[in-house]
Amino acid sequence: MLMTSEALTQFPLLTSPWIVIGVGLCAALLVILADWRLSLLAFAAQSVLLALLSTRLLPLEWAVLRMLVGGLIAVIWFISARRVRWGQRQAPARWWLLRRGRGERWPLLSTVTLLRLLAVVLAGLVFFRLQERLILPVLPSDLVLACTWLWLMGFLAMGLSDEPLRAGLGLLTITAGFQLLYATLEPTALVIGLLGSLDLLLGLAVAYLMVAHGVAGRPRLARQLGILPETLLSAAKRNERKASIFPLLPLFRWPRQPEGDVAEEVKK
């Protein structure tokens, strides 16, 4: 089995500052990029680079485990986003529509992207101003910078969007920074496993929220994905019919949906 020390001597790239720069760049791209597919790609790349960085602190197999968790989350989110056609416009840009003044076209550089770029630049200025004061226990200085930058970008991603995908990316970027720090403080299999399973659970929770968010206003898609809790109205009607046949059946009645807007969507 390849030990960390051997890996470090065999692959000098692992201690190269380029990996730290790459992690920082990926984290910044998570915030800046408007396209969700590119954001997920940046997240997956960040997981790989963080795993490479972690080999300096952890046995190789544990670092690979972290990379697998990150990759798995990226895949789960990609599938969820694809299923709900995340980010798809209501009226896609077709040339015949655009000629008639209909349809939406993305600007070459959207104002949101510019705003995010500006926010990242400002955060970067604050970061460089404060970097001398940053003290994290035991961690090498370049990893201190990586950790702090990850936290900063995670907060920024969460602060700039209420969407589950963006907020989830921000949340996992923050936990990734913490895991880098904690790998130095307590490099035990139990802790690595617990934090990895928390990441996976967070990934699943965010995927669920992405689906719930993505099917809003699309009752047919919601029914396909089984998001609407049963086709409520039909279930209620079925129970009503049964109730007329067997008077004790209402005792075992199907739970009714409390949210009125959902039931109305089904009606429509």
Place this chain on the structure above:
Amino acid sequence: MIAGPTLVLGLPLLAAVLVYLLRRWALAAAGLAATVAAGLALITWHWPPQATVYFLGRTVEMAQPITLLGQHLSLTPAARPLLTFTCSLAAACFLYAWRISQGRSFFPFGLVLLSLFNTVAVTQPLTRAPLVLAFAAALAVCIIQAGRPGSTRGALRWLIFPVMAFPFFLVAAWYLSQSPLNPDDLAPFAAAARLLAYGFLFLLMAVPLHGAVPALTAEAPPLVSAFLLLSHNAVVIFLLNGFLRAYPWLADYHDVSRWLLWLGLITAGWSGLLAAGQRSFGRLWGYASLFDFGCLLAALGLGGPLGLPLAASLFIARSVALVLGAMGLATLRHRARDDSFQRSSGAARRLPWSVAGLLAGGVGLAGLPLTASFPGHWALLQLLGQQMPRAAIILLLASAGVIVGYLRGLRALLGPLHDPEVEREPRLASGLVAVLLLVSLLLSLRPQLLADLVSTITTALGTIVEVQL
């Protein structure tokens, strides 16, 4: 032989599997879930932590500790009130959710969450407990969203704060473990105290980090909100008290009482101000609960011999008011299809008990007379009035804000009927609301009924001892 922690953590998990299979049959799922939760509440209250009892033909050693995933779990006398509280709260919520559905996932996931909250109560050392809360928050997402398409703000915000909090506790634990290596160096203690303070700021979800509470009450099913809010509050206050008692040197670094008092006053003042302008009962209820939580923090901050008992009595009254408000709101949303003032107009004619519960729960959180919270709020005002008269005025004005919000809601509820198809409320729901209304009234007229319970809780919480890391 079964160890006490195994029973307290394992039984809800085991039941959760069965309930998940039965989730389409509301009666069976609610019945099983409520029975297990109520049974656990009885067990934890009646069996002392040192007891050895026979249960289903097996010996149960309540005091027997276990080790799970490297964590030391033991049932201490201090954990007993918390365990009983979370279990009985879950039982009440499951029972009500039988008739007014809170989403099918509520029963199985509620049981898993109950098990996780119980884990926090029995985990040693305390610094690892917030990690369990992060797991609980991730699971809670399912019952908060409850299959509802659309906005995910409530679930996301509820998820974020515990996940942000646990790293502070873990790093603080590392600093504490370093301190024996160089006992003369006080730097690790200072760093740990600072990190614990940050961690608690996130966990308490008080102003300015309060965004999760109104988002939760606006979007989640009401009983889910009540269950999560009360369990989370109880667990966090238990942890706060535990840390302050287990690490008494924390007081050398932070004036915790002063911080809690001001945090409570700011929370109460700000939420009272915002409550007055709300247009839906969900958000109004959220701000009312924040106001009450601010009062609770202020009571804890008062310290001295009266601080903890007052906080305990406020918490019991808060539980009654929150559950009562949740029951009323759940029926209102279920029948009127919305909780905005505009769309629930005239609902008082069709849902008299639920509307009474909703209003009594809401103004109860503001500490109005003839509600369970009144004696506690009155005592707090008197105590604050002696020490900080301006703070008492802030609290009074803030409670007026909450009451104004509910008066605006009442005006809408008594107005012309918006939707003539609003059905009448179920009898079981009306009955439960009526029982809680009576309890609330009784506690307001005879607050001394709580004296024994408050004394038991404060005595139990006082038994937390220093833990070995």
